[in-house]
Amino acid sequence: MADDAKSPLDRPGQVPEVAVSRLPQYVRALSQLLADRVEVVNSQQLGEMLQITSPQIRKDLSYFGRFGKQGRGYSVRHLLVELQGILGLDHGWNVAVVGVGRRGRAILSYPWFTPAGFRLVAAFDGDPETVGQQVGELTVRPIEELDWAVRELQVRIAIVAVPSNQTQQVIDRLVGCGVRALLNYAPVMPLVRKGVRVQNIDPVLALQSMTCYLASEGLGPD
Amino acid sequence: MADDAKSPLDRPGQVPEVAVSRLPQYVRALSQLLADRVEVVNSQQLGEMLQITSPQIRKDLSYFGRFGKQGRGYSVRHLLVELQGILGLDHGWNVAVVGVGRRGRAILSYPWFTPAGFRLVAAFDGDPETVGQQVGELTVRPIEELDWAVRELQVRIAIVAVPSNQTQQVIDRLVGCGVRALLNYAPVMPLVRKGVRVQNIDPVLALQSMTCYLASEGLGPD
The missing domain is CATH 1.10.10.10 (Winged helix-like DNA-binding domain superfamily/Winged helix DNA-binding domain)
Known part of the structure; x- marks a missing residue:
């Protein structure tokens, strides 16, 4: 300060x-x-x-x-x-990724987390075919290991890229293990208790926050 | 209203x-x-x-x-x-996608634009190997067609997924063709004139807006 x-x-x-x-x-x-x-x-x-x-x-x-x-x-x-x-960016943060589908893979290969101080330290998936695969610098772990690994690695931040209908359940589980900040890629609004923060990465919401201005200027389609 | x-x-x-x-x-x-x-x-x-x-x-x-x-x-x-x-969501909007790399492909396959009223009507790329490919429901067009196609299709909204060093130039070109709202996926802050809107989809910025709370609660790593 x-x-x-x-x-x-x-x-x-x-x-x-x-x-x-x-x-x-x-x-x-x-x-x-x-x-x-x-x-x-x-x-x-x-x-x-x-x-x-x-x-x-x-x-x-x-x-x-x-x-x-x-x-x-x-x-x-x-x-x-x-x-x-x-912003707490003067030291590194351990980050876990849950869900290694197409979106999770893109996240694990995104080159801008590390320079910004976010270390991806664990990736989890529920699909036995995906578990064990090397993605980016991580080997995908089975979802069963999530609880102890998140605690063991003192992960406070998680990126959740699972299908919409699994999002709330995965987030509840992460919060139960000490995660306090979550980035959610599914187009749903998960509920979390006070003191826990969620940011939704949602291109549709981002577009919608601009269309109102276009509409008010009469730039909309017929 | x-x-x-x-x-x-x-x-x-x-x-x-x-x-x-x-x-x-x-x-x-x-x-x-x-x-x-x-x-x-x-x-x-x-x-x-x-x-x-x-x-x-x-x-x-x-x-x-x-x-x-x-x-x-x-x-x-x-x-x-x-x-x-x-929000102007009671009618559809034509949307162009520029840049069909890994990220652009994910965008073109994202299933939630159409139900929300955003029609992806054109995709452009500068790479001759990518041009002509079928991605999602679109055939990738050469970047040379951008100007007339964007005008012809009355596109007001564009999603830009090109490398950082090309972002500003592509956005200037789109704005010149009548685009008024842009979603930018590169980790840079493009400049646009008044009356044009940009939203940056940037997971690093989203994470950083949460870490300050973690840091202030003493939850940071050592």
Whole structure:
């Protein structure tokens, strides 16, 4: 933190979730700037990169500390390191993948988890034909091993790519083993208890959040 | 709309984007309820399904009209139809896919676009080996045909699954042909002009938006 040793997230309700959800985008943009050897950026430039207004950016960042000097912009490297710390990205996370169908295979081969600090440490599937296969760097384990392996590896994050009708059951089981954050690829909305987080990766929902604007502009089909 | 023939989205700035972005989740939840033959739902039940507080749900919906009666909840079917109308889901949308690598193939085989009203009408790739292949229900077209085909088919929505270093260029070209909403699968943040919308499907960003909570609860790895 810039001004405060304690995370603002320790005081629940103080930081809107939507502000937290934008921080990874700031990290992404700052990483791009750093790669391009840009040293200083202001909220307007960041805003143009991310399609977010600059007052919104300043407000989001203000929840977490004071990062820039009035009129001088932010140090790209400094802000990046601070935000990575806030997001818990300054150390690695063990991640389990459940479901090694076509989608699970794509996940296990996705090259951007490791550089971002997410180590895929175990993959599980219920199909005896799939178990034992080498996918990416992992050998697929039988679903029966899930409970002890997730506990043994202290996995807190899981990616679930099982069919819709198995999703809730698999997520309940993972949560029972200590998983606290889940990425769900099935087009269903699983229920979890308070304190557990789910993000749904769902291209249909993403498209639908844009069509309303097209429709309101009269760009819809006949 | 319930009370108003004009979309509230015609009056820009009145409806927060984050409220709009939650509407597809309400549609998803209401569809599940309808399938389960639930006829009436209140904001508390919806909130439990979606991990959103009930005051937030009532506020989100209030931007778009008056849908429920105090103390009696919402008619599932009525609210679903209204929200589908607001989101422009009451008619079909033509969608083009650019990039038919492993990810593009998964997109073209994804079974949930069509039931949601998104018709995949064209797929393009720059690789001569890929062009002409049948993937899902489409024959892959050469990228050279993109401009006239997108105009001819009046495509307003595109899904872009090309490598990171080609993403911006492909998106610029699509926007030049009339595309106004884009789903981007590369881990970069493309720039678009005002009035054009991009949603990034990015599992790393989704994971990162959850790790901060884990870190603040001391659940991080050593």
